[in-house]
Amino acid sequence: MSMDAESDTVDEPRLDKLPLDSWHRTRGARMVPFAGYEMPVQYEGIIAEHLWTRENAGLFDVSHMGQLLVHGQSVDSALEKLMPGDFQSAPDMKPKYSLLLNEDGGIIDDLMATRRGEDFYVVVNGATKHGDIANMRSRLPDEIVIYYMKEQALLALQGPRAAEMLDTILPGVAELGFMQAGAFNWRGHNLWISRSGYTGEDGFEISVPGIAAADLADAITAHELVKPIGLGARDSLRLEAGLPLYGHDLDDRTTPVMAGLNFAINKRRRVEGEFPGAARILGELGSGPPVLRVGFDIDGRQPVREGALVLTGEGNEVGRITSGGFSPSLQRPIAMGYVGISFAELGTELKLEQRGKLFEARVAAMPFVPHRYHRKGASA
């Protein structure tokens, strides 16, 4: 049999190690090259880890992501030159999802930005972080300084039991609302914790000094509700949650409107129209984008993956799958991709073509599995 997917990734150049490298290995992780590092793809198995996270709590090492501190005079209005969010009236300690845009309105990266006193704490994708930093440095005024906090590790604790567990070692953390952040101290180390994540579940993202990361990971996984979870399950969880992955579902030729991320284009910013690619993006908001990111339900059991073509019943190509796989929670294949706007309506019957084989599919609502974020004031 062939094992192409395994061997494709083996020959990458020199890989860096992250603070938890040996921590993962001693726990039986299978390490694979990812974003220039060796990262754990799985421990006991992707499906078991996926379901554990949906039912209990899973600890993910996402230290490959870029943690930046951006500061300088009027840093908020400077960031608005690059992104379509409202940073000027952004309250302290409230992470915002935003998009680094090029002058054509294409997405250079998606990120989280949090006002933290005088600074903005920005978390960008691992595979794009060096490009992002260079891009931001070249486009921001000289008085704005970007500090890449490469000594920080980033852990994510995700799942319906995450809050009760984490509160046992970090009292008060359960008081945070969804998309709210705060500074905490653990055994003398400063932590920055936000209630956010990439699984569709309640959970936390914890910025911790690299030297303390293994001890913190030990303390968290000592709890019987928590297991370490690899990047394989992270991908299947985010796909079920309908969340796009940069480099697959988003790229620099895709606008926020095409990606269905209109919520990231702030109302005031739309009126003012002063963000990169505003003319194109406002045009697409007004009269519709040429293509749209949609979900797909697929008949049968076989996964349809990135790269598959989307066809009409007559066989005309009208789109492409950008992420797809087997949903462990739903026990069936799901996918997301882009289709021409006239085929984007929910329920539209289409065909997918993969390796010469056709699959019956229809446009489906996302998320595939409902989000269970912790909304303050909402009943648990």
Add this chain to the structure above:
Amino acid sequence: MTVFFTKEHEWIKVDGDIATVGITDHAQEQLGDIVFAEVPEAGRSLSKGQEAAVVESVKAASDVYAPVSGEVTEGNGKVVDDPSIVNSDPEGEGWFFKLKLANPGELDGLMDEAAYREWVKTL
């Protein structure tokens, strides 16, 4: 009954002129959780090296090639209905298909079990 192994991580159990084909424990472990399997129908004629079956894990899709030539006598419907059998019992209940050997000479040069297990350790 003799069992042969290929460098493509398939096993071939030969009983008379009937060969049963599956993937090895090493292969299932590398693939991870298997979520889909497709096996050939009885009567299909396979030549050595031809795509015979499909196995997909959460992560990846792989083809299973016919390690020897022959006519398929049976595809294993059990692994189609429950692909996780390939993870739990890859070299037993998780077989993919049986075929009637067209050219038993093709078995020459394949590894025996001991040679295969030693070779896998070097990967």
